[in-house]
Amino acid sequence: MLRQLRPRSALFKQSPSRLLAAWESPRAYSIKADAATTQDIDPSKLSITKTTTPKDLVPQNELVFGRTFTDHMLSLEWTAKEGWLAPRITPYQNLSLDPASCVFHYAFECFEGMKAYKDSKGQIRLFRPKNNMERMNKSSARIALPTFDGAAMIQLISKFAALEERFIPSEKGYSLYLRPTMIGTQRTLGVGPPGSALLYVIASPVGPYYPTGFKAISLEATDYAVRAWPGGVGDKKLGANYAPCILPQLEAAKRGFHQNLWLFGEEEFITEVGTMNMFVAMKNKETGQKELLTAPLDGTILEGVTRDSVLSLAREKLVKEGWNIVERKVTMKELADAAAEGRLLEAFGAGTAAIVAPVRNISWKGKLVDCGLKPDEEAGEVALKMKDWIEARQYGDEEHEWSYVVPK
Ligand SMILES: *Cc1c(COP(=O)(O)O)cnc(C)c1O
Numbered sequence: 001m002l003r004q005l006r007p008r009s010a011l012f013k014q015s016p017s018r019l020l021a022a023w024e025s026p027r028a029y030s031i032k033a034d035a036a037t038t039q040d041i042d043p044s045k046l047s048i049t050k051t052t053t054p055k056d057l058v059p060q061n062e063l064v065f066g067r068t069f070t071d072h073m074l075s076l077e078w079t080a081k082e083g084w085l086a087p088r089i090t091p092y093q094n095l096s097l098d099p100a101s102c103v104f105h106y107a108f109e110c111f112e113g114m115k116a117y118k119d120s121k122g123q124i125r126l127f128r129p130k131n132n133m134e135r136m137n138k139s140s141a142r143i144a145l146p147t148f149d150g151a152a153m154i155q156l157i158s159k160f161a162a163l164e165e166r167f168i169p170s171e172k173g174y175s176l177y178l179r180p181t182m183i184g185t186q187r188t189l190g191v192g193p194p195g196s197a198l199l200y201v202i203a204s205p206v207g208p209y210y211p212t213g214f215k216a217i218s219l220e221a222t223d224y225a226v227r228a229w230p231g232g233v234g235d236k237k238l239g240a241n242y243a244p245c246i247l248p249q250l251e252a253a254k255r256g257f258h259q260n261l262w263l264f265g266e267e268e269f270i271t272e273v274g275t276m277n278m279f280v281a282m283k284n285k286e287t288g289q290k291e292l293l294t295a296p297l298d299g300t301i302l303e304g305v306t307r308d309s310v311l312s313l314a315r316e317k318l319v320k321e322g323w324n325i326v327e328r329k330v331t332m333k334e335l336a337d338a339a340a341e342g343r344l345l346e347a348f349g350a351g352t353a354a355i356v357a358p359v360r361n362i363s364w365k366g367k368l369v370d371c372g373l374k375p376d377e378e379a380g381e382v383a384l385k386m387k388d389w390i391e392a393r394q395y396g397d398e399e400h401e402w403s404y405v406v407p408k
Contacts, residue, residue, distance in 0.1 A: 038080075038081070038082055038083025038084075039082065039083035039084055040083065040084055040148060040149045040152065041076060041084045041087065041148045041149050041152040041153055041156070042084070042086070042087075042152065043087065043152050043155040043156050043159075045086035045087060046086070046087045046088070046089065046156060046159060047086060047087075047088050047089070048088075048089040048159075048163070049088070049089065049090045049091065050071075050072070050091070050163075051071045051072060051091040051092070052091075053091075054071055055068075055070070055071055057166065057167065057205075058205065060169050060171070060174065060207060061207070061211075063174075063205055063206055063207040065177070065204070065206050065209075065353065066177065066179075066204050066206075067204070068204060068205065069092055069202055069203060069204050070092065070164040070167045070176070070202075070203045070204070070205070071091060071092060071164065071167075072089050072090065072091060072092055072160065072163060072164060073089070073090060073091075073092045073093070073160075073200055073201065073202050073203075074087065074088070074089050074156055074157065074159075074160040074200060074201040075087070075088050075089075075090065075198060075199070075200040075201075076088070076148075076156075076198070076199045076200070077185075077196070077197070077198055077199075078146045078196060078197040078198070078199065079195065079196045080193075080195040080196070081195075083146075084146070084148060084199075087156050089159070089160055089163060092202065095198070095200075097185060098185075098187040100187045100188060100189055101183075101184070101185050101186065101187055102184040102185070102186050102187075102188060102194050103183040103184050103185065105189060106184075106191055107143075107238070107239060107240040108143055108144075108145060108183060108184025108194050108197075109143075109181070109182070109183050109184075109238065109239035109240070110136065110139035110140050110142075110143060110145065110181075110182050110236065110237055110238050110239065111136075111139075111179060111180065111181045111182070111237055111239060112132045112133075112135065112136045112139075112178075112179070112180040112181075112237060113132075113177065113178075113179060113237075113351075113352050113353070114126065114127065114129060114132045114177075114178045114180070114305075114352060115127060115175040115176060115177055115178060115206075115352060115394070116161040116168055116175060116176040116178060116203075116406070117168070117175045117176075117394050117395050117396070118165075118168045118169070118170040118174075118175075118395075119395050119396035119397075120170075120395070120396070120397070121396075122170065123396065123405050123406065123408075124158075124161050124162060124165060124168060124405075124406040125394070125395070125396050125403045125404060125405055125406065126154070126157070126158070126161070126403075126404040126406065127305070127393070127394045127402060127403060127404070128305050128308075128309070128402045128404075129154045129157065129404050130150060130151075130154065130404075131305045131308065132180070132305065133148075133150030133151075133153050133154060134150060135237065135303055135305075136150075136180060136182070136237070137150065138236060139182075139236040139237045139238055140182050142233060142236050142238070143184075143233075143236075143238060144184075144192075144193035144194065145182050145183075145184055145194060145197050146182075146197055148199065153180075153199075154404070156201075157178060157180070157201055158404075158406040158407060160178075160201055160203070161176060161178065161203070161406055162406055162407075162408070164176060164203055167203065167205045168205065169205065169207075172208075172391065172395060173207065173208030173209075173211075173391075174205070174206065174207055174208065175205075175206055175394075176203050176204070176205055176206070177203065177204045177205070177206045177353075178201055178202075178203050179201065179202050179203070179204070180199065180200075180201045181199070181200055181201070181202070182197060182198070182199045182200075183197065183198050184196070184197050185197055185198050206353075209353055209354040209355070209357075210354070213378060214358055214378040214379040214383070214384075215378055216358040216359060216360035216373055216377075216378045216379065217258040217259055217349075217357055217358070217359055217360065218256065218257050218258055218359075218360055218361050218362075218363070219252075219257055219258065219259050219260065219261040219273060219359055219361070219362045219363065220251075220252035220255060220257035220259075220260055220261065220362075220363045221261045221263055221268075221332055221362050221363060221364040221365075222248050222252065222260040222261060222262055222263060223263045223268060224248075225244075225245075225247075225248040225260075226262070226264060227241070227245055227260075227262040227264075227271065227272065227300075228241070228262075228264070228271065228272075228299075228300040228301070229264070229300060230298070230299055230300060231299065232299070232300065234271075234299070234300045234301065234302065235297065235299050235300065235301060235302055235303060236302075237302065242275070245260070245274075245275075248260050249274070255363070257363060258274075259273050259274035259276075259349070259357075260273070260274060261273050261278070261332075261362055263332055264300060267329075267331050268331050268332040268333065269295065269329045269330065269331055269332075270295065270329075270330050270331065270332055270335060271295055271300055271301060272295070272301060272302065272349075273349040273357070273359070274349065275302075275351060276304070276306075276349030276350055276351035276353075276354070276357060277294060277295070277301065277302065277304040277306065277307035277310075277349065277350045277351065278294060278295065278347070278348075278349055278350075279292060279293065279294045279307075279310060279347065279348050279349075279350055279382075280292075280293045280294070280330055280335055280338075280344070280346075280347045281293070281344075281345040281346045281347070281372075281380065281382050282335075282338040282343050282344045282345055283338070283343040283345065284324070284343075285337075285338075285341070285343065289322065289323075289324050290322060290323045290324070290345065291323065291324045291325075291326055292314050292318065292323055292324075292325050292326070292382060293326050293327075293328060293330050294307060294310075294311065294326075294327055295327070295328075295329060295330065296327040296328060296329065297327075298329075304350060304351055304352075305352065306350040306351050306352055306355060306356075306390070307350050309390055309393075309402070310350050310356075310386050310390075311325060311327070313386060313389050313390070314382075314386075317385075317389070318382070332362075332364055335347070335362070335369065336364060336367070336369045339369045339370055339371065339372070344370075344371060344372045345372050345380060345381075345382070346358065346359075346371060346372050346373065346379075346380025346381070346382055346383060347359040347362075347371040347372070347380075348379070348380065348382070348383040348386075350386075355386070355387050355390050355391065356379070356383040356386050356387050358373065358378060358379040358380060358383045359371045360373055
């Protein structure tokens with residue numbers, strides 16, 4: 001049906017069989033061919049237009065996540081014909097887009113979430129930015145948006161972050177949240193690969209996720225709605241994955257829960273918590289050995305940078321304390337059994353916003369499964385350690401290859 005909506009497309013003039021072929025599998029091929037002949041991001045072509053009306057800084061204790069933005073934005077336009085055009089930093093401003101732009105109709109949108117931190121010497125640091133760029137390229141490629149040179153983009157983001165330095169508070173816990181976003185801008189109702197796109201980065205100063213210390217959250221195990229499925233796009237940061245999760249989140253909130261614990265399948269595999277990866281620490285039923293478990297990257301799980309950092313740190317530091325670190329599918333029943341048998345040590349979500357979010361309990365099949373925290377405890381031992389270890393590398397207290405120092 002929708003194919004008939006593409007009367008102006010060059011493809012339409014071709015024979016039906018050719019049209020089908022171009023429509024289906026060779027898409028990735030044609031995008032690669034474009035990339036080879038068109039230009040990639042060129043940071044040397046950056047132009048900077050500074051604002052003439054600098055914003056007042058919001059007092060640190062009044063910062064709300066994603067509410068206020070800095071003075072400028074970084075933008076790059078792309079066309080199928082020319083590739084990536086010259087990058088620009090301009091005053092933060094509205095976009096002007098044709099109402100037929102494909103982003104509004106078919107959700108050609110993907111994004112990233114990363115942070116810039118200020119260290120004790122006043123240097124700005126990014127945390128594992130290469131991972132964010134690689135993930136963004138995977139997301140964009142999946143929805144036929146262009147890919148780009150991640151290293152070139154890190155250079156541009158660095159220049160942008162440096163320009164917005166005054167918005168980055170130097171206290172621990174504070175940072176500048178960076179939101180790289182890519183949208184398809186082609187004016188067409190035809191369902192096909194966008195012939196033009198816009199990649200932009202905006203920035204929002206953020207305070208600590210837990211200003212008064214950890215607060216453990218309560219989850220509702222969600223089985224009536226599914227966040228992601230095999231062969232789907234749950235492992236990509238596409239905007240289209242998030243809007244459908246809000247209604248179940250409101251439902252859970254109505255019953256007094258902070259987040260959904262997304263289950264999958266008849267087995268009720270634990271996948272993710274809200275928009276964070278999920279970790280469970282329990283003692284092995286047979287051996288009694290302590291295990292830190294998280295779901296494997298099977299296509300339904302977002303490849304979290306924090307998830308990877310937690311796993312790396314656990315393998316580096318917890319294994320020698322006798323822990324076993326395991327990426328495998330864990331069912332909700334397994335978790336509930338471990339809780340009932342006193343083997344569940346703790347559970348937490350992991351993501352850039354909070355680093356770790358300790359879980360107090362999970363509502364499941366009308367019962368409340370207790371996740372092992374004492375009543376006066378807001379976080380377990382592993383969550384506490386992980387937050388410290390990761391922050392030490394984010395803020396450069398521990399010099400580490402994960403931290404990228406923005407050149408002055
Ligand atoms: C962004 C995101 C995460 C966490 O990824 P980080 O890179 O650690 O911030 C986890 N799950 C979902 C669904 C996400 O969108």
